[in-house]
Amino acid sequence: MKGIILTDENPDKIAVKEVDLGDLGADEVKVRIHAAALNHRDQWCREGRYPNIKNGIILGSDGAGEVVEVGAEVSPIWLGKQVIMNAAMGWGTYQKAQSSDFKIMGMPTHGTLAQYVHIKADRLMIKPDHLNMEEAAGLPLAGVTAYRALFYHGQVSPGDKVLITGFGGGVSQLAAQIALKAGAVVFVTSGIKKKLQVAYQYGVEEGFIYHDPDWADQAKKASGGFDLIVDSAVGDTLDTLIPLLIPGGKLVVYGATLGNPSKVDMRRVFWNQITIQGTTMGSDEDFKKMVEYVNVHKITPIIDSVYPLADAVQAFDKMKEGTQMGKIIIRLL
Structure with missing residues (x-):
């Protein structure tokens, strides 16, 4: 499958390449990503301004797609569901602040700017019905x-x-x-x-x-x-x-x-x-409440622009300029 990785092999510092995600974990699902959104952290990784940077990692923390495979310990009820993903991992049980194990998918682990992603099933939420895939992709982290x-x-x-x-x-x-x-x-x-x-x-x-x-x-x-x-x-x-x-x-x-x-x-x-x-991002409880709030009030993220995967560099460059009005989306389907 293709994904946008961080690399030192060219001046752009990113490239669309074939990536192997390996075997699906027993507690994971495989999501076919329809759309993913850029965040400033993606551009900061590109500029070398983010901790624990590793070349070869698929960038991206926001995405929306469809579950196409489930691990051995995951209920098959997830198959075919349209979902968004909570990129926060390891927040812990303390609501006031994240644990020392807290990290965000997309660096140092593979993220959402790819045609598929492997992610633990407990990071999934059903996509709000009133949002299309591009809008839904712009919701989670922000x-x-x-x-x-x-x-x-x-x-x-x-x-x-x-x-x-x-x-x-x-x-x-x-x-x-x-x-x-x-x-x-x-x-x-x-x-x-x-x-x-x-x-x-x-x-x-x-x-x-x-x-x-x-x-x-x-x-x-x-x-x-x-x-x-x-x-x-x-x-x-x-x-x-x-x-x-x-x-x-x-x-x-x-x-x-x-x-x-x-x-x-x-x-x-x-x-x-x-x-x-x-403050930074939020706990699992915050994420659940946020999605419920968005569903009740029919809130829709503002989308600035949508780019095909082949134009990833242009999308990142626009993020760098900082002139966007709303989320910059990359379509992966």
Whole structure:
């Protein structure tokens, strides 16, 4: 079968090659992948910016497909089911944080950017009926990250004023949709005005261009302050975000694309009783609840573009540019 592997054999650092998955484990199923979604971690692996990188590994953490074979210990009821996959492995039983055994499929183990994948049956969930395969492929990793940030850590409630930064990325666009369905008043930031227009179509109250030097003043005036901010950039924007929170507000961080902050106004943090909370993906419980929530509210991931397997490099290059509005999908069927 063909898969997109990490390699040092060419300047692109990825290649579509024939890969042998080996024997199917007794507790595993074989899924024929119809579509897989790119995440930033795939591009970071390509750039050598991710831990435990190994050449020859099939990249990809998100996918949707059909079960075509089951291991000896797996119920045959799974055969023919259309499924999505929870890429998180080894979270453990502690809901507050992942275990030391936690890892994500797609590095250092084979992932979803291939025509088939072997995966433990307990990682499967039935694909939501209202989603096609491309939409479903864009849900798992981003969906569980957004859900955990908003509900487990953010404890979002109806009427809360929520700011979600970087609208257009996989997590942020799903976080906006999920928060809106929870009854929150949602605001967003983006670097591109066209993305804000998309946000308004979903019911976002107001959006701000984060390149504008006075965007934070605009946001404070429009909102009066936020109960919750969900952010993935950090860097020196941290000291811009903290003053936007009301006393007792929460800042939930799921990434640090701009690196570490050079300073933090800790006096404001302790005086205003601000919570700064880190988060990453989610537990099996979070994943199950996220899929149930998506099913009930008919939430659909925004799809930016769909590429054939042969155009994998172009898809990765678009991820690198960071201009996408929603998920970048590679069709494998």
